[in-house]
Amino acid sequence: MSFDDEPGHVGGAPGRGDDRFSTLGGTRQTRTRMPETTGDVYGGARRPQRTSRSLVMVVGVVVLLVAAIAFANRGGDGSATTPDTAKPGAAEPTAATGTKPVGGKQGGIASGFAHDEQGAQSAASNYAVALGSTGMFKKDSRHRIVDSTYTSEAAEGLKGPQDGAYSTDFLKKLGLDAEGNPPQGNTFVSRTIPVGTKVVSYSTDSAKVAVWYTGLIGMSGPGSTDPVRTTWKTWTFDLKWSSNDWKIATDTQVDGPAPVPGDVAASSADVISKAVEEYGGFTYAR
Template identity: 70%
Template sequence: MSLGDERETSGGYGGTGQTRTRLPESSGDVYGGARRGGRSSSRSLVTVVGVVVLLIAAIAFANRGGDDSGSPSGDENQPKSSTTAASGTRPVDGKAAGIPGGFARDEQGAQSAAANYAVTLGSTGMFNKESRHGIVDAIYTPTAAAKLQGAMDQAYTADFLSKLGLDADGNAPEGSTFVSRTVPVGTTVDQFSQSGAKVSVWYVGLIGMSGTGSTDPVSPTWKTWTFDLQWVNGDWKITADTQKDGPAPVPGDDRAASSDEISKAIEEYGGFTYAR
């Protein structure tokens, strides 16, 4: 839901910018064999939402201010327990169009909002015009949403979707499962005030097509998604966002699942509502 220290100027998590996609080339279950290198199509997809968003709302973020001098005595190389331990009270109770809302007006609420918005913007709902419009209206400020809708519609053309193996409504072919999912690993507050916040979400994205004949199997990619949030009408809303690559852990030696296993897992395991 691209990016070392580079900022991507947008086209949408669903947008395009400079994306490369791959049309189906051959039949057969690519999940059973060795995994391709490169996977430019999947990597482009993971940043699609950020791409469109950045075209419209890219801004120069101020360098993180403040001096953390005056840290408590002790081994400064040791992380504080608060930076590694799970915290938070409970997920929010409110929902609008299936999207969590009603976040607290504090740092925890801003982090929870950013994590949930990353999940929403990284979902397959972004590839359908009607659901995408609902998502954008629900989680962006009115001003940002008004600018984004047209740009995203231009990015999610029928031609673009077809190159991903989807029809004009964002549906996968019969027998295949299109996977687009963002899984937050952690959040951090870069800036905070009662009226605005800047929150970064470290996440792993799952992207690709699962099914017989797929040439773009589902694979993970690691990103950091930074959101500028504004307190509007009793909730946190997005004004702008950027993404960058990593930090990515060393790949493990896990056996790659078959396309059937991936499809079944996607159908059986739902997403979460995140609280800090």
């Protein structure tokens, strides 16, 4: 019985005992509610409160934590299910597909990319890195890079004009000799670091992929008049599926998008030279 079930409450008829502070039945005796006991007339311990609801909540929290940990570690080994790469990153453009990088190499450059959008983006990223490396400033290595990244037809048409562009005068402006070597005690820096990729168009045998990247270019060392600086550009590749891999047919570059420069102080030439020697590059996968 609840307090409101007593007479005088919730429609009950009023009576002498309706006043909760009065005596009952004229006996001047006060009615006292005693706590429920387990049969011990001397006041045995009260019944423990039910804990089933608390137990369910604890179990639920544990299950959620286990599920969260499993989700966070997903893809940490080869047992995770490979996500659908038909439209990689469609919902979240910056999200990785989870597909592992390629294992093959041709001329020191990653090769054997998947025949899909993900593979085209991975190819474009790795080709941008190769084409932005110091190897492009030496004739022999430049030809190897071009042969590894372009279609055979495009490579044949590029080598001559590129040899003319990387002239002795051009190399001299960068502080390099006619063979593309830096002065003794100096380090020439040229690196491309992809920030992201975007599929402009795609079909079974062709793809247009834009690579937004930041770059490092310049001479690090005593007496350098061309210190290492950063650049921001977008490199767009028209790729063709050729010889079971993605190859470049044509490419173009434009400046930006470029963020506001940070306020980090420039490092000394020695620090830059050491960093270039100690920190290697990556094989990029979308």
